[in-house]
Amino acid sequence: MKNAFEIQGGKKLKGEIIPQGAKNESLQVISAVLLTKEKVTISNVPDIVDVNKLIELLGDMGVIVERLSTDTYTFEAKDIDLDFFQSDAFKQKGGSLRGSIMIVGPLLARFGRGSIPKPGGDKIGRRRLDTHFLGFEKLGAKFNYNATDEFYNVDASNLQGTYILLDEASVTGTANIVMAAVLAKGTTTLYNAACEPYLQQLCKMLNRMGANISGIGSNLLTIEGVTELHGTEHKMLPDMIEIGSFIGLAAMTGSEITIKDVQYKELGIIPEVFKRMGIKLELRGDDIFIPAQEYYEIETFIDGSLMTISDAPWPGFTPDLLSICLVVAVQAKGSVLIHQKMFESRLFFVDKLLEMGANIILCDPHRATVIGLDKQVQLRGISMTSPDIRAGVSLLIAALSAKGKSTIYNIEQIERGYQHIDKRLQALGADIVRV
Ligand SMILES: CC(=O)N[C@H]1[C@@H](OP(=O)(O)OP(=O)(O)OC[C@H]2O[C@@H](n3ccc(=O)[nH]c3=O)[C@H](O)[C@@H]2O)O[C@H](CO)[C@@H](O)[C@@H]1O
Numbered sequence: 001m002k003n004a005f006e007i008q009g010g011k012k013l014k015g016e017i018i019p020q021g022a023k024n025e026s027l028q029v030i031s032a033v034l035l036t037k038e039k040v041t042i043s044n045v046p047d048i049v050d051v052n053k054l055i056e057l058l059g060d061m062g063v064i065v066e067r068l069s070t071d072t073y074t075f076e077a078k079d080i081d082l083d084f085f086q087s088d089a090f091k092q093k094g095g096s097l098r099g100s101i102m103i104v105g106p107l108l109a110r111f112g113r114g115s116i117p118k119p120g121g122d123k124i125g126r127r128r129l130d131t132h133f134l135g136f137e138k139l140g141a142k143f144n145y146n147a148t149d150e151f152y153n154v155d156a157s158n159l160q161g162t163y164i165l166l167d168e169a170s171v172t173g174t175a176n177i178v179m180a181a182v183l184a185k186g187t188t189t190l191y192n193a194a195c196e197p198y199l200q201q202l203c204k205m206l207n208r209m210g211a212n213i214s215g216i217g218s219n220l221l222t223i224e225g226v227t228e229l230h231g232t233e234h235k236m237l238p239d240m241i242e243i244g245s246f247i248g249l250a251a252m253t254g255s256e257i258t259i260k261d262v263q264y265k266e267l268g269i270i271p272e273v274f275k276r277m278g279i280k281l282e283l284r285g286d287d288i289f290i291p292a293q294e295y296y297e298i299e300t301f302i303d304g305s306l307m308t309i310s311d312a313p314w315p316g317f318t319p320d321l322l323s324i325c326l327v328v329a330v331q332a333k334g335s336v337l338i339h340q341k342m343f344e345s346r347l348f349f350v351d352k353l354l355e356m357g358a359n360i361i362l363c364d365p366h367r368a369t370v371i372g373l374d375k376q377v378q379l380r381g382i383s384m385t386s387p388d389i390r391a392g393v394s395l396l397i398a399a400l401s402a403k404g405k406s407t408i409y410n411i412e413q414i415e416r417g418y419q420h421i422d423k424r425l426q427a428l429g430a431d432i433v434r435v
């Protein structure tokens with residue numbers, strides 16, 4: 001398998017691009033099929049490494065998976081092989097993606113026990129799972145963590161609804177606890193819940209399956225336990241992180257791009273953050289049109305002080321788009337402080353941007369000040385390795401804007417979240433090949 005992209009940068013792109021279905025939503029709703037023995041049909045499923053691995057894992061557990069078309073699947077979790085969870089195959093596969101952690105809640109709810117190896121995902125700093133297991137414990141489960149094997153086991157003969165104040169608004173943690181609580185006895189009140197669109201979509205799907213969840217979209221969820229759930233149909237939202245990435249791509253390369261069918265009202269603060277970086281966006285129907293812009297100027301705060309872009313749980317700005325904002329700022333007019341509050345190793349990729357000619361001061365692992373080049377100096381193409389999914393795409397955007405050839409290695413990191421990205425960029429006129 002060829003695992004690098006070779007890019008000849010500096011070309012203006014033009015055209016329309018359709019965002020894939022949301023990666024992080026997919027990982028939640030596909031895990032939720034374990035909650036019922038009936039058939040669940042899911043559409044707009046992105047064809048990306050992480051989602052394909054989860055689907056394969058479900059198949060290994062005994063879920064009957066049928067692919068109806070390129071992006072539509074049915075899942076039927078009639079019989080699950082509970083012994084599979086102690087096998088080496090599970091330990092190896094289950095640990096290879098972050099999203100696999102969300103099979104534990106449904107397994108616990110339906111079969112009274114669940115297991116998971118310490119999950120993978122991006123190496124972007126410490127990524128604790130306490131919220132998940134503290135929540136399960138509150139519902140009456142017992143868990144143990146084998147530090148040698150890096151393996152978690154959770155047991156519960158009878159989950160009991162209760163009041164849970166989460167220690168942090170964890171996205172996958174909230175999803176996991178909600179999925180455990182829907183089949184628990186009595187009422188669970190979940191406070192400090194995360195409420196990203198991914199979670200809103202999950203909760204709506206669970207309600208269609210017969211669950212009784214209220215407070216969707218807020219940080220206070222009330223879940224009245226039910227005895228069983230049924231089959232349903234679900235369609236994934238477009239991936240808001242892809243949409244943000246394409247906005248950044250258009251600005252940095254000075255290209256005219258239309259992003260189709262974005263479900264604008266689900267994008268929260270995302271378009272506003274890019275607008276404050278000086279990027280012109282037009283909503284046409286439900287498409288975002290970004291005109292070719294010679295330059296874009298980052299606003300200051302009202303009092304004239306330096307703009308700061310930082311992450312926060314929803315409806316704050318998602319941490320998954322900060323790397324994109326950082327790279328876009330490299331060619332802006334003006335300066336910005338990028339403050340990545342959640343993850344402590346997500347900004348180190350600026351080293352590569354520095355090598356390409358960017359003007360950035362990495363203040364500490366969480367903060368970087370970018371002094372924009374205002375397109376007066378073009379970045380230089382280099383060879384680089386993608387450290388994580390969003391840094392990878394940011395480097396790809398930098399490479400597309402740069403003079404000369406860049407090579408990006410370790411593109412599995414990019415491909416775990418961006419579907420057929422080389423082909424889709426080629427369709428916009430990009431010079432990118434897989435080598
Ligand atoms: C598969 C999936 O859905 N992955 C997403 C999910 O990961 P994931 O669910 O793993 O991330 P969490 O929401 O648990 O939080 C990530 C990290 O941020 C810290 N933290 C979290 C909440 C908070 O209020 N303050 C805080 O500092 C935590 O210590 C944690 O280590 O949510 C992250 C945060 O949006 C995203 O980057 C990931 O793309």
Ligand SMILES: C=C(OP(=O)(O)O)C(=O)O
Binds near residue numbers: 097121320
């Ligand atoms: C950090 C991310 O993903 P994961 O949680 O799967 O590592 C991401 O999507 O930006």
